[in-house]
Amino acid sequence: MAASKEMTDQSRRSFVKQTAAGAAAMSVVPGVILYDVARAARDPGDAVTDRTRWGMLIDANKCVDGCTDCVTACHEENGVHQLGRPATDAQWIRKVHLRDKQTGREYGIPVMCQHCEHPPCVDVCPTGSSFKRADGIVLVDKHICIGCRYCMMACPYKARSFIHEDVTGQAVHAPRGKGTVESCTFCIHKVDAGEGTTACVQACQHDALVFGDLNDPDSRISRELAKYPSRQLRADLRLNLGVRYRNI
Amino acid sequence: MRAILGQLFLLGPMLIVGSVVAGDRVSLPKYPQPVGEKCVEPADIMRREHMNFILHQRDETVYKGIRGITAKHSLKDCIDCHAGYDEQGKAMPINAKGQFCESCHNYVAVSIDCFGCHRTTPDEINKMRQLTVKFNQDRPYGGE
Numbered sequence: 116m117a118a119s120k121e122m123t124d125q126s127r128r129s130f131v132k133q134t135a136a137g138a139a140a141m142s143v144v145p146g147v148i149l150y151d152v153a154r155a156a157r158d159p160g161d162a163v164t165d166r167t168r169w170g171m172l173i174d175a176n177k178c179v180d181g182c183t184d185c186v187t188a189c190h191e192e193n194g195v196h197q198l199g200r201p202a203t204d205a206q207w208i209r210k211v212h213l214r215d216k217q218t219g220r221e222y223g224i225p226v227m228c229q230h231c232e233h234p235p236c237v238d239v240c241p242t243g244s245s246f247k248r249a250d251g252i253v254l255v256d257k258h259i260c261i262g263c264r265y266c267m268m269a270c271p272y273k274a275r276s277f278i279h280e281d282v283t284g285q286a287v288h289a290p291r292g293k294g295t296v297e298s299c300t301f302c303i304h305k306v307d308a309g310e311g312t313t314a315c316v317q318a319c320q321h322d323a324l325v326f327g328d329l330n331d332p333d334s335r336i337s338r339e340l341a342k343y344p345s346r347q348l349r350a351d352l353r354l355n356l357g358v359r360y361r362n363i
Numbered sequence: 364m365r366a367i368l369g370q371l372f373l374l375g376p377m378l379i380v381g382s383v384v385a386g387d388r389v390s391l392p393k394y395p396q397p398v399g400e401k402c403v404e405p406a407d408i409m410r411r412e413h414m415n416f417i418l419h420q421r422d423e424t425v426y427k428g429i430r431g432i433t434a435k436h437s438l439k440d441c442i443d444c445h446a447g448y449d450e451q452g453k454a455m456p457i458n459a460k461g462q463f464c465e466s467c468h469n470y471v472a473v474s475i476d477c478f479g480c481h482r483t484t485p486d487e488i489n490k491m492r493q494l495t496v497k498f499n500q501d502r503p504y505g506g507e
Contacts (some may be wrong), residue, residue, distance in 0.1 A: 162377040162427035194482075233446075248428065257424050257480055287439050292480030307428045 160292040169301050170329040172336050177323035180223040183210050188318030194286030205276035207299045228274040228299035230357030236266035251357050252301045262294040271349050274298045308327040394465035395447030443485045456483035
């Protein structure tokens with residue numbers, strides 16, 4: 116027993132030694148390391164990995180009440196046509212108007228799928244259609260969605276919509292059809308193309324939205340999250356959201 | 364059950380004889396000529412296996428995010444090449460009568476599910492995006 120303990124300790128010591136040597140070698144060529152970190156995102160043709168976690172930071176102070184540029188851009192980008200029937204029309208993103216009853220402060224924030232680390236919609240889905248991709252984007256596999264809408268009930272953010280009517284003229288990159296549930300995809304076609312942004316972020320003229328990789332400490336979103344206070348909606352649910360808010 | 368099978372055995376040779384006699388009674392499907400140099404697989408393999416290719420590709424794309432030029436068997440690419448155009452140069456839906464998908468699926472009496480959700484015509488905006496995708500993929504993240 117004692118002998119085996121000693122052996123373990125020795126092997127640990129040599130491991131530590133090797134690691135230290137490795138670290139030294141790495142610091143000799145810092146340029147290579149930086150390049151590797153930058154490339155960590157993905158090579159074309161490779162599957163998504165959890166090295167990246169996509170997130171969004173929304174600043175309520177910068178968001179202008181009454182402006183709906185992000186909503187328009189999102190729906191245009193993803194071919195989410197509004198049919199003039201607000202009760203059933205799909206909403207991938209919407210402006211929510213808030214008023215503090217005590218102070219009278221009024222402001223609006225865009226709310227979309229919050230891309231939870233522990234998504235309730237995935238928990239309740241009976242077919243496995245609702246899923247979280249390795250890079251943290253929560254999606255619906257519409258091929259196996261049966262339209263039961265459990266996920267819509269489970270979502271604390273009312274982020275998902277059901278498609279009630281036949282759809283034509285979809286965007287090529289965003290297939291959508293009657294009888295399935297859908298929600299914000301973080302513009303997955305843009306993310307996969309390496310654009311690293313979303314239609315709503317691009318459309319915002321007030322710099323209220325920041326999109327980026329939460330796992331990359333050098334990304335703008337990570338730097339801002341480290342520097343300024345931010346909040347998750349219904350943080351008490353401990354879902355660890357991908358979307359964070361400032362000044363709410 | 365056995366009686367039905369027996370009848371089928373009797374009917375079988377009759378059907379074969381019938382088709383030989385009638386010859387071209389059911390004409391082969393006609394569809395617009397595709398654009399592009401060649402298909403991603405030989406035509407005979409595509410005829411038999413296309414549904415398996417796109418079924419496999421859909422999971423690669425939906426779950427692993429493999430799309431754009433690295434998605435070899437993408438339904439979008441089928442439509443980009445195989446769509447027909449009317450006199451005004453407007454793309455026809457690929458599942459419209461006489462078009463590429465519909466003509467053959469109608470011939471073999473198999474319904475298509477794809478186009479409840481998927482777009483049925485090529486998208487000009489998307490062509491621009493494809494160029495962007497290629498541009499970005501040639502110079503992956505962080506490249507100058």
